Amino acid sequence: MNKADQIVLFSNDKDTDSLLISTLTKHYEKINVTQSTDQLVAQLSEQTPKIILISAERFQETLSIFYGSLDKVPDENLCEHFFVSLVSRHDEAEAYNAYRNGIIDDYLVARPLYEIHRPIVICEHLLIELGFAKKEKSGLEYIYQEEKYADDVRGVVSKGLERKEQMKQQLESSVSVIESALDNAAEKIQKQQKVSLDLEALRETLGKIKSDEIRPELLKIQSKVLNILQSFVQDNENILNKIEGDKEEIAKVANQHIHNKFQEMQIQSDDSDIVKTPKKxxxxxxxxxxxxxxxxxxxxxxxxxxxxxxxxxxxxxxxxxxxxxxxxxxxxxxxxxxxxxxxxxxxxxxxxxxxxxxxxxxxxxxxxxxxxxxxxxxxxxxxxxxxxxxxxxxxxxxxxxxxxxxxx
CATH class of the missing domain: 3.40.50.2300 (Response regulator)
Known part of the structure; x- marks a missing residue:
């Protein structure tokens, strides 16, 4: 599917939503705009993660359209997605309460569209949460070219941007080093050779990852760590027992998932406390x-x-x-x-x-x-x-x- 289909807009009145459609299409190469619930079901069934924007006259109508379509998609076919309800100002309070209670992932007052760039802000934020890399922003170039910025403002902002960029590069370099170490460890396990990992460095680096923008790198590292743990358990259960303390430390800072994998792999070999009964x-x-x-x-x-x-x-x-x-x-x-x-x-x-x-x-x-x-x-x-x-x-x-x- 085309990359642009990460954003899908259902509108039951394209004339009313013309400004919204124009705003989105100016920022993105293409968005999928539809008035068909069958097409919406097809989009939810396609595995590319996406943002679903539903625009209708009343807020509850957006719920009926989305959840009615969702009900037609089997669990195994349902893509990862976020649902944004596009509402009138009259329904804003109702949409806000629905958002607070987890019924919708976000909402936007779009009939009429008061904040022209707000749809882009919402979409960019949700795309990052879906794991898509955020486009690089040429902040330094922009701050110097934009004439309306005063010299003192330009100076302090550029200094901050340079510092953030330097920190980001250092973190990305650390991530690359860890990836390489994990790849090397996996290769040694395959050859049944002794493995040495700097778990403290792993814990420290993962603990610094707080930005959604680097989420794909975090997921890659997590996957490699889990694969290594699987190999440890399959090849030598004693190794797992020896590094139990390090596992606790990694799990606290890095990700609860790693903790889960250690624990579950260890206990799956436990044959105690079996209750023999035919009840299912x-x-x-x-x-x-x-x-x-x-x-x-x-x-x-x-x-x-x-x-x-x-x-x-x-x-x-x-x-x-x-x-x-x-x-x-x-x-x-x-x-x-x-x-x-x-x-x-x-x-x-x-x-x-x-x-x-x-x-x-x-x-x-x-x-x-x-x-x-x-x-x-x-x-x-x-x-x-x-x-x-x-x-x-x-x-x-x-x-x-x-x-x-x-x-x-």
Missing amino acids: LKVLIIEDDPISLHLTSDILNLYNVECDPAYSGRRALACLKSKQYDLILLDIGLPDTNGIYLLDQISQSENNKNANTIMLTGNRQKKTALECIKLGAKNYVVKPLRQSNLVSMCEKLGLELSKKAKSS
């Missing part, structure tokens, strides 16, 4: 992070369970409506809603109001997790989920697990 539990995992979701699923797949994943709050609600679950593992933080809202929806669900809901949380969310228990959750687990925690939790809830028979 129905489990729903509501988790937006694909790595964490995959690792939690790996633990559950050791047992005879029927496991459904939900990457977002809206997908979770669809699952809750269509099926009854014995156990629900609910992440507190989701991209389109929050755990407290979903917990309330579960308690009101015809199918699942009596389901056992366990909150998945990070260390910093324990206070929220305790609030969730007061609202009906059975307990909470600090991620990553461990096999021993799962078994203990199910025993306390009276849920019986049976481990899958090993294939001969």
Whole structure:
């Protein structure tokens, strides 16, 4: 698909939205403008991550158009996306409340369009969150060419820009060094040679990555680290035990995903606490992070369970409506809603109001997790989920697990 199709605008009145369309097309080579919900479904089914802008006369109509289209796309075909509602000033308060409660990813008063460049600002911000590199801005060149800037302002701004650029280059250089070290480590593991990694340097560099602009580099490093950890576990489980302390430090600063991978790989070889019973539990995992979701699923797949994943709050609600679950593992933080809202929806669900809901949380969310228990959750687990925690939790809830028979 053409790169420009990262931005899709649905408008039921192109004449009314002509200024908006003109603004977007001047900044981007092309945007996909459509009045067809079938085309919107096709765009959501195409795997390129994208921003979906929906413009209609009333705010609730934008919700109906988007979510109606979303409902026609199977989970396995749904692309990563953000939904922006384009509304009239009359509906701004309603759109704001929907944004605060995770129903929409952003909104824009576009009928009429008061802030001409605001659509570009919103799109650029969301494109960065989707992992697309932000275009380089020639800030120094601009600040010197723009005559309206006073000399003192020009001087202090240019100094700051030069400093930021220097820091960025130093960080990118450090990332390249780490990538090279990881590649070298992976090669040595393949040859069963001794591996030496400067984990402190890895932790320090990853801890400095706070900008979404360098997200693709972070993801590449994360992927390489996970591959190396997988090799460690497969080839020599003792190595994993020896570097446990370093793993804790990396996970705190770099990414909780790395922590997850260490823990889950270690426990998947644990054969203790097996409850032998033919009962098959129905489990729903509501988790937006694909790595964490995959690792939690790996633990559950050791047992005879029927496991459904939900990457977002809206997908979770669809699952809750269509099926009854014995156990629900609910992440507190989701991209389109929050755990407290979903917990309330579960308690009101015809199918699942009596389901056992366990909150998945990070260390910093324990206070929220305790609030969730007061609202009906059975307990909470600090991620990553461990096999021993799962078994203990199910025993306390009276849920019986049976481990899958090993294939001969």
